[in-house]
Amino acid sequence: VPEKQPYRTWYHFQPPQNWMNDPNAPMYYKGVYHFFYQHNPYAPTFGEKMVWAHSVSYDLINWIHLNHAIEPSDSYDINSCWSGSATILPGEEEQPVILYTGIDNNKYQVQNMAMPKDLSDPFLREWVKHPQNPAMTPPSGVEVNNFRDPSTAWQGKDGKWRVVIGAQNGDEGKTILYQSEDFVNWRVELNPFFATDNTGVCECPDFFPVSINSTNGVDASVQSQSVRHVLKISYLRRHQDYYFLGKYVYDEGNFVPDVKFTGTSSDLRLDYGKFYASKSFFDHAKNRRILWGWVNECDTRQNDIEKGWAGLQCIPRQVWLDESGKQLMQWPIEEIEKLRDKQISILGEKLVGGSIIEVSGITASQADVEVLFELPELENVEWLDESEVDPHLLCSEEYATRSGTIGPFGLLALASEDQTEHTAVFFRIYRASNRYICFMCSDQSRSSLRQDLDKTTYGTIFDIDPNVKTISLRSLIDRSIIESFGEKGRICITSRVYPSMSIDKNAHLYVFNNGSQSVVISELNAWSMKQAEFGQEESINKQ
Numbered sequence: 001v002p003e004k005q006p007y008r009t010w011y012h013f014q015p016p017q018n019w020m021n022d023p024n025a026p027m028y029y030k031g032v033y034h035f036f037y038q039h040n041p042y043a044p045t046f047g048e049k050m051v052w053a054h055s056v057s058y059d060l061i062n063w064i065h066l067n068h069a070i071e072p073s074d075s076y077d078i079n080s081c082w083s084g085s086a087t088i089l090p091g092e093e094e095q096p097v098i099l100y101t102g103i104d105n106n107k108y109q110v111q112n113m114a115m116p117k118d119l120s121d122p123f124l125r126e127w128v129k130h131p132q133n134p135a136m137t138p139p140s141g142v143e144v145n146n147f148r149d150p151s152t153a154w155q156g157k158d159g160k161w162r163v164v165i166g167a168q169n170g171d172e173g174k175t176i177l178y179q180s181e182d183f184v185n186w187r188v189e190l191n192p193f194f195a196t197d198n199t200g201v202c203e204c205p206d207f208f209p210v211s212i213n214s215t216n217g218v219d220a221s222v223q224s225q226s227v228r229h230v231l232k233i234s235y236l237r238r239h240q241d242y243y244f245l246g247k248y249v250y251d252e253g254n255f256v257p258d259v260k261f262t263g264t265s266s267d268l269r270l271d272y273g274k275f276y277a278s279k280s281f282f283d284h285a286k287n288r289r290i291l292w293g294w295v296n297e298c299d300t301r302q303n304d305i306e307k308g309w310a311g312l313q314c315i316p317r318q319v320w321l322d323e324s325g326k327q328l329m330q331w332p333i334e335e336i337e338k339l340r341d342k343q344i345s346i347l348g349e350k351l352v353g354g355s356i357i358e359v360s361g362i363t364a365s366q367a368d369v370e371v372l373f374e375l376p377e378l379e380n381v382e383w384l385d386e387s388e389v390d391p392h393l394l395c396s397e398e399y400a401t402r403s404g405t406i407g408p409f410g411l412l413a414l415a416s417e418d419q420t421e422h423t424a425v426f427f428r429i430y431r432a433s434n435r436y437i438c439f440m441c442s443d444q445s446r447s448s449l450r451q452d453l454d455k456t457t458y459g460t461i462f463d464i465d466p467n468v469k470t471i472s473l474r475s476l477i478d479r480s481i482i483e484s485f486g487e488k489g490r491i492c493i494t495s496r497v498y499p500s501m502s503i504d505k506n507a508h509l510y511v512f513n514n515g516s517q518s519v520v521i522s523e524l525n526a527w528s529m530k531q532a533e534f535g536q537e538e539s540i541n542k543q
């Protein structure tokens with residue numbers, strides 16, 4: 001009997017029904033994690049009256065869905081409540097404030113404020129809008145319909161608050177800095193905080209410090225010798241999240257990236273797959289910075305309507321600065337391991353060229369897999385002139401089935417028993433001028449026999465140290481999503497797939513090697529994943 005909802009996830013966040021996009025205002029307040037999201041409560045498609053839906057959790061895994069926190073109601077947001085962020089104001093009693101974008105009665109984009117009605121309600125169920133809204137209206141040099149997505153605010157040494165807003169002027173994308181002494185009256189700074197030519201609008205800017213010598217996170221306002229700054233921008237034209245490491249020049253009120261945006265595959269991205277409008281927050285309960293990201297469907301609009309829902313969130317990821325200082329690292333939050341159930345392990349097994357082995361005994365449709373591969377000597381590997389290669393194109397060239405010297409090797413996830421359906425997540429090693437590079441790819445081209453899907457393949461290349469003889473891969477598989485983490489979180493690739501056969505008990509998991517040289521599975525651990533709890537508050541109270 002075919003399942004009615006084979007693509008609904010077991011442990012990835014999704015609303016009970018209808019459309020979800022951006023994560024909004026994630027925060028931790030008095031022992032509770034809050035998560036808001038862009039939601040169309042009326043249909044599984046993006047809507048004309050977007051609201052802020054609200055869910056709460058004690059562990060970021062099991063969630064209680066509450067009533068909507070912010071809905072269109074006034075002239076300054078009557079046509080939608082779009083994305084924004086939370087800032088927790090210090091004081092005798094800390095107080096969260098949300099800044100969000102309203103689409104006003106003229107269809108202008110303006111920034112508004114909302115506060116919890118009752119700070120003693122542990123779930124902060126009700127939110128009230130500030131009487132002085134709108135707090136910011138489009139300044140000169142900014143298009144009135146491209147001025148949105150306030151970041152979390154931070155406080156400077158002078159005690160003033162600062163926030164950045166995404167914007168556009170012609171082809172230029174920018175983030176605009178505002179300052180305030182009281183968090184109510186905001187003044188625009190004339191010079192942009194950061195701008196890029198030929199990119200179009202900057203959406204959902206996220207600006208935060210990262211520690212130089214620690215994986216711990218820090219609060220948005222921290223400025224010291226021991227941090228660097230990250231500016232993340234979601235470029236609408238590409239539908240991709242880029243980030244810049246750089247210097248926050250406090251006195252000038254701007255951000256200077258170490259490396260400029262090039263528009264090529266050398267720009268830094270949080271995830272090379274389906275992933276957009278991400279937002280992070282500082283979790284002071286565990287001293288870490290956590291990142292959420294919206295993972296959209298790759299199915300048709302008509303199918304979204306038939307399923308009755310669209311949109312997922314990634315598993316929240318801890319993010320920190322790599323030791324090299326040159327990139328961020330990301331790893332699924334440790335709480336997800338609570339859902340690990342039955343475990344299967346493989347130790348020290350050789351995968352000769354052209355071989356494939358099944359990881360059997362777990363529920364392959366909902367699994368967490370970690371594998372460490374031991375590499376052969378790299379000397380004889382093929383040459384790749386990476387200056388001429390677009391990893392994205394490379395990946396699309398029937399890659400998983402091609403045979404190389406070292407690789408492709410990796411996982412076949414959500415595979416049918418005969419493997420006609422599968423998503424290959426794999427590595428292949430090349431030699432480039434004076435270095436070795438690894439190509440990581442998530443190949444959806446054979447993920448389903450269904451024809452009406454977007455099966456774009458995703459890939460990227462990164463340097464590897466020839467003295468390190470292993471490479472690791474972790475994939476979180478959850479019915480229609482595969483989130484993969486290469487090299488302990490150095491590279492992330494998220495994909496959406498809709499198998500027609502590899503559903504539920506008919507899904508299989510394999511490890512494969514299509515390279516001519518053997519690789520060794522030094523260690524593989526795979527777990528069936530339990531279902532997370534997603535409940536409406538009323539039903540949970542009744543239990």
Ligand code: DQQ
Binds near residue numbers: 148277
């Ligand atoms: N989604 C929101 C906007 C934002 C865009 C509207 C990014 O505020 O710019 O739902 O996905």
